[in-house]
Amino acid sequence: MKKYKKSTDLSWLDELNQAQRKAVTAYQGPSLVIAGAGSGKTKVIIYRIAYLIKVCKVTSQKILALTFTNKAANEMKSRLENFLSLSVKDIWMGTFHSIFAKILRIEGNKLGFTRNFTIYDESDQHRFIKEIIEYSGLVNKNYDPEIIKNIISKCKNKLISPDEYIESAETDFEKDIGKIYSIYNNKLWKNNALDFDDLILKPIELFSKYKDVLNKYQNKFHYILVDEYQDTNKAQHKLLKLLAEKNRNICVVGDDDQAIYSWRGAELSNIIDFEKDYPDVKIFKLEQNYRSTKNILNFAQEIVCKNKLRREKNLWTEKEEGCKINLVSLYSDKDESRFIVDKIKEEIFKNKKKLREISVFYRINSQSRTIEERLQKNNIPYIIVGGIRFYERKEIKDILAYLKIIANPRDEISLLRIINYPHRGIGKATLEKVKSFARKKGIELYRALKNSSRIQNLDKRKKTNILSFYKLIEKYRELKDKLSLTELTRCLLDETGIISLFKEEGSRESIERIENIMEFLSAISEFSRTSEKPTLENYLQEISLITDIDMWNDAEEAVSLMTLHSAKGLEFPVVFIVGVEDNLIPYIKRLENEEELEEERRLFYVGCTRAKEKLYITYAKIRNRFGNETVSLPSRFLNDIDMNLVNIIEMESSSRNDIEYRRKKEITVPKAEESFEKGQLVKHPTFGIGEIIEKSGEGEELRLLVTFEGNITKKLLVKYARLELLH
DNA sequence: GTGCTGCACCTTTTT
C-alpha cells in the first residue's frame, strides 16, 4: 500500500470517489452520511480525521471519534498511523463506553463515586438484582432477575429514571420493578459501582448538573465523529447532543439497513432525529460499493429490499459478476459442518485462499460447536470470536473478583463471590449473619468483616475465619501500590492456593483452567509493559470493556467463526452463513412482530454483505438442539429470490427442493390451533393414525404428544408435522 | 453448617 508521509502531499484524497471526498471535506457543521454496505462509510470517517489534522490543522486532542467496537477503533488508529503517517495517540477514539468510562474516572467524584469504581458486567448485574429481590422485603420474590435486568436496562437506555418509572407504574408488577430499580441504583452507588448503561447515563447527569464540566468537554471535543450511528440509543443520542451543542461539528455515519441492535435499546429514529436536531445538516449519500461482486451485492439487495421500513438505496458496483451464491441444502447440522469444512479445504488447497480470508457466521453462539468439532477433526486452525468472553470464564472471574475488591472494597458482588473461595469455612449461614449485622449497623459488608468480632451468636472459629479473610484483603490493599500488577497477582494466586487447588484435582478441565490462568497472567504482564499507567484500576477498567472481537488478532492464520452480530463492520473474501432456516434466521423468538422480523432480515443482509468474492448459504433439515432433534425449513428469507443469482446445491439424501416444498406446505399447515384437542385422532404421513395425549405451547410453537399405532409416542411440532385431523 | 450431586431449566444477538 502506498504511504503518504509528507503533510503537503494531498494526493491521498484521490483514493476517495467524488461523493466520499465531498463528505470528507465538508468538515464544518453537522453532517450525516447515510449509505449502504461497503460504500466506504468507515473510510470516510478515517479520511475525515486525516483531513482535519493534515489540512485543517486541528490538533488531535480536539477530535472525538466513537466506534461500535474497540477493534474498529484500533483498526482506524492503525490505518491513520501506518498509512497516513499520523500520530493518533492523542485522539479520543473508542467505544462510547470506554471513552465515557475514562471521563467518569476523571470527573466521577462530582457524582459521588471515586475513580476506582467497579464496572459490573451482566452476570454481576444478575447476581446483584437477585440479591436485591431477596432482601428488598417485596411480597412476591419470584421475579426472574434476568427479566428485571432487561427492564432496568431498557429504562436506562431510554433515560427513564426510577422515580419516573414508579410514577407511571400501574400494575403491582410494575410497582415492584420500580422499587427494585430504585434500590438497584442506590445499591450500585453504595458499592461504588456502575453498570454498562451508567457509563452513558452518568456523563449525561454530569453534564446536565455541572455546566462548567460540560463546557470543558465541549471545548475539548471540537470535532465529533460517530460510526455505526444506526445502532446508537436514546441516551447516546442525548449525550452527543450535549457535547456537540456548542461547536456543532458533528459527523455521523450509518446505514438504516444495518440496524441490528434494537434489542439493546438502539433506535433507528436517531437518524431521523439527527435531521431534526440539526436542520442545517449536510446529508451525503454514497452509492458505490467497493466490497462485493455484482452477484453478492444484488443478492443482498434483493434480501433487504423486501423490508417496508427503509430508505430506498441505489447501490452499485464496478466489480465483476463473480461466482453465484451457493445455496446449499443439507440433511443435518452434522452434514452441514462436514460440507463447510470440505469447502474450506477446497478454498485453501485448490483456490489458494488463506485461512484468515474465510469466515463462518451463525445466528446463535451454540451453533459454533458442531462446526468446531469438525474443524478440529480436520486439523484446520480456527478461532471463535465472541461467545463466552475470556474474562467471563469462572476461574478468571474469581481472580478478578479478588483484584476488584482490592481496588474497590465496597464492591459487594465481588466480595460475596470469593469470600468462601477457596473454602475457608464461611458458609451460607455464617455469611447470612454477617450480612444481617451489616444491614443492622448500616455499614458496608467489608466493614462488617472488620468488626465481625462484635457479631452476636457467631462461633469464635468463624469469627477468626472472617477476620483472616479481611486481613488477607487488607494486606493486598497495602501491597497494591508497592508491588507491580503482575507481582501482586502472582502473590495473590500463591497465597490463596487457587492454582494448587486445580493441580490437585488434576482433571482435564482443571488443566485447562490452569492454562487459562497462565494466559491471564501473561495478559497482565503484557498490559504492564504496554500501558502508560499500568495500575490495577486502569487494568480493571480496560478489561471490563474489552470484548472477544477486540482481542482477536485477525492477521492470525485461522478460519474465524462468529455470530452475525459480531460480523458487523468486517469483510472476508469467503463467507459461509450457516443455519439459514426458519426459527434460526429469523430466530424463533422474533417471528411475531413485523419490526423484529425486519431486523432479522437486516441481520441476514449484514451477513451477506460481508462477503467480497464468495458466499455460501447453508441450511439443514434436522438440527440438534439441546439433545433433541428438531425439524427445520429453509428460511423464509430465501423465498422469492432470483434464481439467476444462485447456484443450488442439494446435499440432502432425499432430493426434494425444500423451497418449493415449503411453498406447498404453507397451504397445508393447519390454521386453527384450537382444532387439536386431547383425545382426538390424527393422521401423520409417516406414522399413520394416532391419538393426541398432550398439548403444549401455542401458535408456531404448538406441540402435541401423540401415540401412534404400535405404541409409538412422538412429540410433534404441529407447524411441521403435517397432521390431519380425523373426525 | 457446609459441601456435593443430581436435576431442571434454559439461552438470541453484546457494549
Place this chain on the structure above:
DNA sequence: GGTGCAGCAC
C-alpha cells in the same frame, strides 16, 4: 450441553 439451585449426606 451447561449452569444454577434444591435437597441430601457428611
